[in-house]
Amino acid sequence: MRTVICHFFNEEYLLPWWxxxxxxxxDYGILIDHGSTDRSAEICRELAPNWRLVRSRLTHFDAxxxxxxxxxxxxxxxxxxxxxxxxxFLMCSVPLAHLEAQLKDMGRVGCAAxxxxxxxxxxxxxxxxxLPLPLQKHWGIDDNAISDVQERIRIGNIGxxxxxNRFYHNNAVGMYTPGRHGSYLPDASFRILNLMVMVFHxxxxxERTIARKMQIANKLNPSDVARxxxxxxxxxxxxxxGDYERKRDVSINFMEHAHARDALLASCKY
Numbered sequence: 001m002r003t004v005i006c007h008f009f010n011e012e013y014l015l016p017w018w019x020x021x022x023x024x025x026x027d028y029g030i031l032i033d034h035g036s037t038d039r040s041a042e043i044c045r046e047l048a049p050n051w052r053l054v055r056s057r058l059t060h061f062d063a064x065x066x067x068x069x070x071x072x073x074x075x076x077x078x079x080x081x082x083x084x085x086x087x088x089f090l091m092c093s094v095p096l097a098h099l100e101a102q103l104k105d106m107g108r109v110g111c112a113a114x115x116x117x118x119x120x121x122x123x124x125x126x127x128x129x130x131l132p133l134p135l136q137k138h139w140g141i142d143d144n145a146i147s148d149v150q151e152r153i154r155i156g157n158i159g160x161x162x163x164x165n166r167f168y169h170n171n172a173v174g175m176y177t178p179g180r181h182g183s184y185l186p187d188a189s190f191r192i193l194n195l196m197v198m199v200f201h202x203x204x205x206x207e208r209t210i211a212r213k214m215q216i217a218n219k220l221n222p223s224d225v226a227r228x229x230x231x232x233x234x235x236x237x238x239x240x241x242g243d244y245e246r247k248r249d250v251s252i253n254f255m256e257h258a259h260a261r262d263a264l265l266a267s268c269k270y
Contacts, residue, residue: 001079007032011086017133019047063178071173091263114196115143115164119251120205132268137203
């Protein structure tokens with residue numbers, strides 16, 4: 001059994017690409033709707049009728065409680081699982097069954113999927129729903145390849161360490177640190193280069209993308225904001241444009257790098 005868990009709010013723009021990408025990869029999905037007011041829930045019912053669509057019990061994106069809600073659903077399913085957002089597309093250059101067997105032989109319960117931040121190299125080229133999004137937008141930054149703290153600050157990458165990785169595991173729950181990019185389980189820091197997550201935070205770079213990034217501010221828990229958590233959701237359009245331009249200037253074409261290219265071509269099936 002292989003399950004993807006995703007929570008979302010007003011994601012009708014990205015959901016068609018995201019669902020079509022992950023439906024062939026996973027046996028099951030649990031889709032947690034945080035009170036969407038657009039067509040997000042309808043799209044889930046149309047494209048993934050056999051996956052479970054649930055309404056979040058939360059009114060805000062509370063860092064601790066959102067993670068707890070995800071882990072509560074994780075605990076209900078057995079097998080391999082990963083928690084993603086709608087901006088995150090899982091890629092693997094080998095069949096996931098091969099990766100899972102390799103991890104089992106090592107005595108591990110999981111591994112980290114490398115976070116690859118996607119940056120739109122050509123915003124004038126509007127992607128279509130007829131093709132997988134990662135095959136249309138595939139420039140970006142390997143978050144794990146930038147270790148210099150000052151360089152990370154200069155291009156606007158959060159923190160001194162990689163922050164976009166996700167944990168693919170077969171534990172009962174992911175035992176996540178706030179935000180689910182890390183875990184208290186030791187295997188969460190073990191990366192296998194075959195597995196990565198393409199993070200579409202800055203692609204497609206359209207007015208719809210900028211609007212969806214700004215809407216999250218109203219869903220944050222005020223106590224999290226007071227702690228300084230989730231402040232990247234509080235940026236205005238001008239700040240977001242500056243962040244995009246700094247990252248675009250240092251982005252690379254993933255199709256020219258073997259691991260990323262192989263994962264893209266192997267995972268984008270529809």
